[in-house]
Amino acid sequence: MADVSLTVTDVPSRRRYEARDAGAGGADxxxxxxxxxxxxxxxxVFTHTEVDPSYEGKGVGSALVRASLDDVRSRGMVVLPLCPFYKGWIQRHPEYTDLVYQRPPSTATD
Known part of the structure; x- marks a missing residue:
C-alpha cells in the first residue's frame, strides 16, 4: 500500500465511510x-463494501474497515457486520470482536 495515501471519513449524508486516495487527482x-x-x-449495520478495481490488493478494504471500526468504537457504538468482508475481517482481528453486537439472552420461559 506504499503508493496509496488513504484518508477514511464518515459521510453521513451518503450513509457510508469513504476511503479516499489523497495522492490522486482533485482536492478531495x-x-x-x-x-x-x-x-x-x-x-x-455494515451492509456492503466496495473497492475500486484499480485499488484492489493495496490494502484499501482493510484500511477502510479498521478506520470505520475505530470510529464506531470512539462513539461508544456496536456493529452488526452483515457485509461478508467486514465479518471475515473482524474474525481475523479478534481485537475488534468486542464491537460486534451480541443479542441479549432470552428471558422467555416455557
Missing amino acids: GTVAGFAEYMLAGEMV
Missing part, C-alpha cells in the same frame, strides 16, 4: 473504496 482525492451502513439506534 479519488474514492478508492467505501463501506455502506445503516444506523439502528446505537448500532452501525
Whole structure:
C-alpha cells in the first residue's frame, strides 16, 4: 500500500465511510473504496463494501474497515457486520470482536 495515501471519513449524508486516495487527482482525492451502513439506534449495520478495481490488493478494504471500526468504537457504538468482508475481517482481528453486537439472552420461559 506504499503508493496509496488513504484518508477514511464518515459521510453521513451518503450513509457510508469513504476511503479516499489523497495522492490522486482533485482536492478531495479519488474514492478508492467505501463501506455502506445503516444506523439502528446505537448500532452501525455494515451492509456492503466496495473497492475500486484499480485499488484492489493495496490494502484499501482493510484500511477502510479498521478506520470505520475505530470510529464506531470512539462513539461508544456496536456493529452488526452483515457485509461478508467486514465479518471475515473482524474474525481475523479478534481485537475488534468486542464491537460486534451480541443479542441479549432470552428471558422467555416455557
